Amino acid sequence: xxxxxxxxxDGSGLERDPHLHVEExxxxxxxxxxxxxxxxxxxxPTGMHYTLVHYxxxxxxxxxxxxxxxxxxxxxxxxTLAQLxxxxxxxxxxxxxxxxxxxxxxSPRPISQPWLPGAVGTAAWTGTPLAPILAEAGLSDRAVDVxxxxxxxxxxxxxxxxxxRALPRAEAMHPDALLAWAMNGAPLEPQHGAPLRLIxxxxxxxxxxxxxxxxxxxxxPFDGYQHLAYRYGPTRDxxxxxxxxxxxxxMMIPPGFPDFLTxxxxxxxxxxxIEGRAWSGRAAIARVELSGDGGATWIDAEVAPADAPHAWQxxxxxxxxxxxxxxxxxxxxxxxxxxxxxxxxxxxxxGMGNNMAHRVRVLVR
Amino acid sequence: xxxxxxxxxDGSGLERDPHLHVEExxxxxxxxxxxxxxxxxxxxPTGMHYTLVHYxxxxxxxxxxxxxxxxxxxxxxxxTLAQLxxxxxxxxxxxxxxxxxxxxxxSPRPISQPWLPGAVGTAAWTGTPLAPILAEAGLSDRAVDVxxxxxxxxxxxxxxxxxxRALPRAEAMHPDALLAWAMNGAPLEPQHGAPLRLIxxxxxxxxxxxxxxxxxxxxxPFDGYQHLAYRYGPTRDxxxxxxxxxxxxxMMIPPGFPDFLTxxxxxxxxxxxIEGRAWSGRAAIARVELSGDGGATWIDAEVAPADAPHAWQxxxxxxxxxxxxxxxxxxxxxxxxxxxxxxxxxxxxxGMGNNMAHRVRVLVR
Numbered sequence: 001x002x003x004x005x006x007x008x009x010d011g012s013g014l015e016r017d018p019h020l021h022v023e024e025x026x027x028x029x030x031x032x033x034x035x036x037x038x039x040x041x042x043x044x045p046t047g048m049h050y051t052l053v054h055y056x057x058x059x060x061x062x063x064x065x066x067x068x069x070x071x072x073x074x075x076x077x078x079x080t081l082a083q084l085x086x087x088x089x090x091x092x093x094x095x096x097x098x099x100x101x102x103x104x105x106x107s108p109r110p111i112s113q114p115w116l117p118g119a120v121g122t123a124a125w126t127g128t129p130l131a132p133i134l135a136e137a138g139l140s141d142r143a144v145d146v147x148x149x150x151x152x153x154x155x156x157x158x159x160x161x162x163x164x165r166a167l168p169r170a171e172a173m174h175p176d177a178l179l180a181w182a183m184n185g186a187p188l189e190p191q192h193g194a195p196l197r198l199i200x201x202x203x204x205x206x207x208x209x210x211x212x213x214x215x216x217x218x219x220x221p222f223d224g225y226q227h228l229a230y231r232y233g234p235t236r237d238x239x240x241x242x243x244x245x246x247x248x249x250x251m252m253i254p255p256g257f258p259d260f261l262t263x264x265x266x267x268x269x270x271x272x273x274i275e276g277r278a279w280s281g282r283a284a285i286a287r288v289e290l291s292g293d294g295g296a297t298w299i300d301a302e303v304a305p306a307d308a309p310h311a312w313q314x315x316x317x318x319x320x321x322x323x324x325x326x327x328x329x330x331x332x333x334x335x336x337x338x339x340x341x342x343x344x345x346x347x348x349x350x351g352m353g354n355n356m357a358h359r360v361r362v363l364v365r
Numbered sequence: 366x367x368x369x370x371x372x373x374x375d376g377s378g379l380e381r382d383p384h385l386h387v388e389e390x391x392x393x394x395x396x397x398x399x400x401x402x403x404x405x406x407x408x409x410p411t412g413m414h415y416t417l418v419h420y421x422x423x424x425x426x427x428x429x430x431x432x433x434x435x436x437x438x439x440x441x442x443x444x445t446l447a448q449l450x451x452x453x454x455x456x457x458x459x460x461x462x463x464x465x466x467x468x469x470x471x472s473p474r475p476i477s478q479p480w481l482p483g484a485v486g487t488a489a490w491t492g493t494p495l496a497p498i499l500a501e502a503g504l505s506d507r508a509v510d511v512x513x514x515x516x517x518x519x520x521x522x523x524x525x526x527x528x529x530r531a532l533p534r535a536e537a538m539h540p541d542a543l544l545a546w547a548m549n550g551a552p553l554e555p556q557h558g559a560p561l562r563l564i565x566x567x568x569x570x571x572x573x574x575x576x577x578x579x580x581x582x583x584x585x586p587f588d589g590y591q592h593l594a595y596r597y598g599p600t601r602d603x604x605x606x607x608x609x610x611x612x613x614x615x616m617m618i619p620p621g622f623p624d625f626l627t628x629x630x631x632x633x634x635x636x637x638x639i640e641g642r643a644w645s646g647r648a649a650i651a652r653v654e655l656s657g658d659g660g661a662t663w664i665d666a667e668v669a670p671a672d673a674p675h676a677w678q679x680x681x682x683x684x685x686x687x688x689x690x691x692x693x694x695x696x697x698x699x700x701x702x703x704x705x706x707x708x709x710x711x712x713x714x715x716g717m718g719n720n721m722a723h724r725v726r727v728l729v730r
Binding site: 020021022023024025026027028029030031032033035037038040041045046047048049051053054055056057059104111112114115116118153154155156157160186189190191192254257258259260261262263266 | 385386387388389390391392393394395396397398400402403405406410411412413414416418419420421422424469476477479480481483518519520521522525551554555556557619622623624625626627628631
């Protein structure tokens, strides 16, 4: 949209304009949320699952594609897709959420992909476990981090890069870490990382490296660009706490029907059942509460059991729309570790991990 | 986002603020373009195909779903999905584009789904021809329009409605009009109209009614809300020319790689081949031109033959990036009827049919 670089988002500061810029619109139109009515599906239909692509979706040919495994391993090697698919196969339902989900609700609003809540989805991911591959290759005792490199290439914060994220050694060796080639029973679509991506259950989406082309074990904590960018805290200098596992969160399916343009929800008077999903990285959901009055009073929702450890859990609660006019529904979850979804956003310069309670305004008629 | 209705988009006027409002962001995040690098695929992967959903994606059960056929027919009836699937089956590659594609480039900007160019896609749609169904039911000679009703329900411009669009009788009887249940070889995903949608090749997307639940023949031109809203011209009062077939258009795959936030394209010095697609409703593409200097000079692109009459055609043209700095690439198409993609946008109050030449700014280094 601009002839010169950089125009916005150069890391120099925050944008205090509550309106949105055309560059942010460009991102908002390329990437997309799960439309919240899509929370009704246990497994998100592939095309409804949120996507965030930092650069371009790369053009890769599965037939000629290769994965290299190197760095601090005894036996560096490459894999074709067929070689990986000949290994043991596992399918896991996993909830993925973008760490920036809800960023656009912050004030002042950090300039980046301007997510309103919904950058989430749950799919059945099929692949082969990573840990045995690393073990067979002879992962060195000196390996501290394992770096995953994608084929997507771009410029970000002034740094030209292939997208790269690392996992601590123990996470790379997690039994549920997968090299995945299928989603919901079909080969990965290009925007979801075809032909191969990492799935590391429990982590925010930035860790599930797409278009995976290289895995390298290194002897020090990885300090690439994406590890400086995905940080909590009040500054953009890469010194904040790293973003890792998904924070506890619930969202609801907005009741009633929308006005096309204002997205205001119109709801009939009477009894309703509000349904939604809740999730937390590496923890089950212990409780979901619903408020029909903006958070003044709460009732406990019925929460489905955590049958799949890495997938969201359904919940439902009654709500009686007894008075015409504007109402604010709010839901919040608590996980098994006792973490509670906060009522207000915790502001950070990068807009990460805003898991504030989900608020939906409705108009009862 | 608002407790009261309506806040914006009430039809009372145009928004002259060049920035975007949170309600528009909500739409931009729910709906999505084909990321333009996705123009590389002859058939758009399902999840990359543009989507525009006016209200909510409805929850429909294919097993119990029924289509009713009524109005001015001799034998009204209903169909189950299995009954439709037992009829003759056809698969057609069809390009669909939203009539509002490129709306956000207009100034002043009509408030609606704020599309930047890319609300397009080409899929292989599988279904059964509609014309024999209407003929077998005994379509009356008095039938002027055939109305298609979807299961999606909402409020728009103050009118509560199920989404409805009609086709003139001759278009409903077009041999390539399909009742489609599959896209790219798989059952429709919910956001693309599952279990059944209309495909009417050549028309802008609003005519391809999703979540189809009823077809009714009527004896006068249909004047439902969506027929007043999808209009060309300077007013929002429903008096403009109706939006029907897709206007001629080309788009290019942006060369080089992007900056994450500004989306500025960085391109290497030297020889490039620029590729893209071009389409026009019910007309083949006769010519595509590329300019490397913002439209001052043009060269003719090589255009692939129109093998599938309703699908876009590929094109390619050389471009030599000989000078570092900012450049503007522009492409424009001409169809077999002589319609040419204009260099500038034709403004309309609804922002429909902005098929202006596609401009991509790049930075050569």
